[in-house]
Amino acid sequence: MKLVATTIQDLFADSVYQFLEQGTLVFSDIRRILDQQFNRLSELGKYIMYWLVLNRECNSVVTLTSHIIPGRSPRLGRRLILEALELLQRRLFIY
Numbered sequence: 001m002k003l004v005a006t007t008i009q010d011l012f013a014d015s016v017y018q019f020l021e022q023g024t025l026v027f028s029d030i031r032r033i034l035d036q037q038f039n040r041l042s043e044l045g046k047y048i049m050y051w052l053v054l055n056r057e058c059n060s061v062v063t064l065t066s067h068i069i070p071g072r073s074p075r076l077g078r079r080l081i082l083e084a085l086e087l088l089q090r091r092l093f094i095y
Helices: 002-012 016-021 028-039 043-054 061-067 072-089
Strands: none
Touching: 002 016, 043 061, 043 072, 061 072
């Protein structure tokens, strides 16, 4: 966030509108940081991220559990999914 705020201040005279008009929201240092954070995720965390991108209408842990971890105990699957989602939220990948 600080990188984006500094860029908006320095390059766009504090105009968020002008920044958004450029159409490039992820660039240089921000892209590098996001790549580093993504690469630190567990395989399950990465898989959830990919799955959520492809299934944007999904808003249920039950749906995630049934699609992401088929064949596992639903209770274990939900726990693992919840833990992974909590980590993704803490790292600001999802909200």
